[in-house]
Amino acid sequence: MKVNSKTLGILGGGQLGRMSALAAARLGIQTHIYCPDEDSPAGQVAARTFVGAYDNKRKLKAFAESVDFISYEFENIPLETVHYLQKHKPVYPDDRLLSVSQDRRKEKKFLNDIGIPTPQWAAVTHADMAHDFINDMDGSEFIIKTARFGYDGKGQVKCRDTDNIRAKWKELNAKETIIEECIDFSCEISVIIARDKLGQTVLYGPMLNEHKNHILAKTTAPAPIPDKIADQAKDMARLLADAVDLVGVMALELFVTKDGRLLANEIAPRTHNSGHWTIDACAVSQFEQHVRTVCNMPVGLPGRHSDAVMLNILGADIKKLNRYYEMEHACVHLYGKQDVKTDRKMGHVTVLQDIETAKNVNKSDTHSDTHKVNLNLI
Helix, strand or coil, rough: CCCCCCCCEEEECCCCHHHHHHHHHHCCCCEEEECCCCCCCHHCCCCEEEEEECCCHHHHHHHHHCCCEEEECCCCCHHHHHHHHHHHCCEEECCHHHHHHHHHHHHHHHHHCCCCCCCCCEEEEEEHHHHHHHCCCCCEEEEEEECCCCCCCCCCEEEEECCCHHHHHHHHCCCCCCEEEEEEEEEEEEEEEEEEEEECCEEEEEEEEEEEEEEEEEEECCCCCCCCHHHHHHHHHHHHHHHCCCCEEEEEEEEECCCEEEEEEEECCCCHHHHHHHHEECCCCHHHHHHHHHHCCCCCCCEEEEEEEEEEEEEHHHHCCCHHHHHCCCCEEECCCCCCCCCCEEEEEEEEEEEHHHHHHHHCCCCCCCHHHCCCCC
């Protein structure tokens, strides 16, 4: 008797693909990577890598014919690529969610249409529209963002009502933008949801996220927030997953305002940086959920056994890891990237709270030890 093995194709060769490939290997599933780069982080741990442009139909077809299911590890995959591949093999999450998440105008409108509030916003195609929006608002601080291809703080500029708005808008060098109010938030959180073909879901979080230079630097799980807000965040994630008929893993980023409201910031139609801690603190990680759901398997029960703090290793901080190699309950993950660049995500460290301590402390005190882990990697 032979085991009927599966092969998962992943578009994109970054660290999210790498960690999904490692999770797939635990389940006996091979992965094939498709990306434009030689020696990609994901390709280093995959069974096979197809190197080609995302519009190379000949190579895309060969890639599709070599796998059973296809997914992607970042949301800027061209929609045309997904449409072409869907003719050959199932792609999850499908093109609907990808289309919504690639364009901030579609994203905000979709969220609002299904009843999930966001900061007040408007689509902008010229500077006068941004100026009019600011004049109609009560606040004094705003942010203008490109409608597409922005991440980690790229493609956005902050402005005040006293600034030269035309000059600020021109800084982005883009005709399709949005403008939104800056939120005086208490904290930023995220929820990750996995949903299989039967509509069964499991969630991670909410997690508390802290940023440096617009890049996620630290995640605390679980977030030290009131249960009422945590439950509301989970309900929003379920509502969104059902609305897009999700098959796969998705993250919803949210602001918690100082008056206790939740406002959605962004959708990520994939595994998410704020969920990396699940590899070490849960029975089934977000990456295994990704593999399970897109390969026609049921979601697994996460079974978080530890509280955790996840720290991103950015740029040159990769050279200063000795303290974490020697720290109890610290789990170091490096992504195999050779070129060290400023603020480049080179890896992450997850610091687990002592399991016995986590069992014996009261729920109200669960976050106290892990939340004190130093953000500074130096």
